[in-house]
Amino acid sequence: MSSILSSTPSLYVVATPLGNLSDITLRALEVLRRVDLVAAEDTRHTQRLLDAHGIRVPTMAAHEHNEQGAAARICERLAEGQHVALVSDAGTPAVSDPGGRIVGAVQAAGHPVVPVPGPSAVIAAASVCGLPDGPFLFQGFLPPKSAARRTALESLRDVPARLVFYEAPHRVLETVDDFLAILGADRELVVCRELTKLFEQICRMPLGEARAWFEADANRVRGEFVLVVSAPTPPEGIPADAERILALLLDELPLKTAASLAAGITGLGRKPLYQRALELRGDD
Template sequence: MSVHHEPTLYVVATPIGNLQDITLRALEILKTVDAIAAEDTRHTSHLLSHFAIQKKLIAVHEHNEQKSAQILLDRLRAGESIALVTDAGTPGISDPGAIVVDVLREAGVRVVPVPGASAVIAALSASGITANGFVFHGFLPASGSQRRKTLEVLKAYPSTLVFYEAPHRIIECVEDLATVLGGERRITIAREITKTFETFRRCALQDAKIWLESDSNQQRGEFVLLVEAAALVEQADISEDAERILKLLLADLPLKQAVKLATDITGVKKNILYEFALKLKDE
């Protein structure tokens, strides 16, 4: 029996590439629970072996989540505590686990997050994207026609769009992104985050395919794709006064300082003025 006083499902984030990214809290939880529910027991066995942890493993993958949830519920009701992990990152973020958590929460089980690695957050933190807000979609549909339909819905979102993509679909994916969203929109391609061949590439969508095809090695691994937001200036009115003030400030001040002062003076949202200032600078 575990040392945990109340039967609990711990949703434990695991490293997305570098094993040293596991947290001290995650290690403590994995050592003290009664069992570990894992997306791939072989993959998780390697993680546990690295940290000299021996635990009973229960397979939970996308095809057996409902059945697994019942197995876990029975064990939790018997007084056990269990950790839920996936192959990499945080369970339920484009990985199995969300259904299990939903079923157990509905059954009244205590569910506790043990945060850690997440590819989407890691990619955003190192991207240099300054716009506020993002929409995380996860994996786009495998079918080209369905993928394009989905992108049409997302096209006008005034937030950074974030996707996961697999290596065998990366070329056709960036092609569709350029076709539907527009080739001039910028994309940051984050590949193999935290791993040996980690790569970040920022370019126009129309150039992404060319870059990927120029080196077949860049088509390997797991991808996070970050596409800049739809132009905010097209969706927001900037008065002539606000535009004039911003231009005057840009003539004598660095961009960020000019935007901050223009925001204070005009009351227009900072991210709208920032996007407009970038366009003025490009022009």
């Protein structure tokens, strides 16, 4: 897009700094200067950002408690030919922040939605966690109650990817305890605290040592957290469930047929299943 604003009235989803006001992009500043209205999660917080960069533009509240009404007002402005920016308090709107319903409503009304990318706590944490490369799964905030949180973690336990979570200071110790109970002591935890802020801290440790690390300094439970958990160690050999399937098939079918069917059922390679079938049959 060559010009700052589209020729068509649009909603601009603008990423703003996590903490350091200098982290805003040049494009984001130009968009905020030129739009007719900024819809903000907290207008007072956003006004400080605008003031810091000498930007004078009207603002309106658009938070989780008024998203439906805010979406209607934004659609009205767009229909009148105005451009609107959407911002959250920090980072990228609609990523574990208000904004998703507004974006959906604007799209449903037929208006363009334009991303203005920039700071994102999940991407910042993934880039500095130091864990092995590979996929990561961003869960956002886990449920506030321990029972529901543990249920959610059980569904994520065997996902072959790094797990990334946001957490609040008043729950971080309980969440770490649940990590330990469900994910085990050997997986690694990277604590990213107060990213881009004055007291930024990034520390890596086994989950079994995490509570002691937090308790060693009361300041470590303050601030906003991104928690990154290492991926599970791949199991050696054939998983127990796959071996049970193979054994049942071997009771009824020839060895090669059983191995081929087991591969189709489990998604594992035929060769290791065939080799394991030979072992189970006692053949060389």
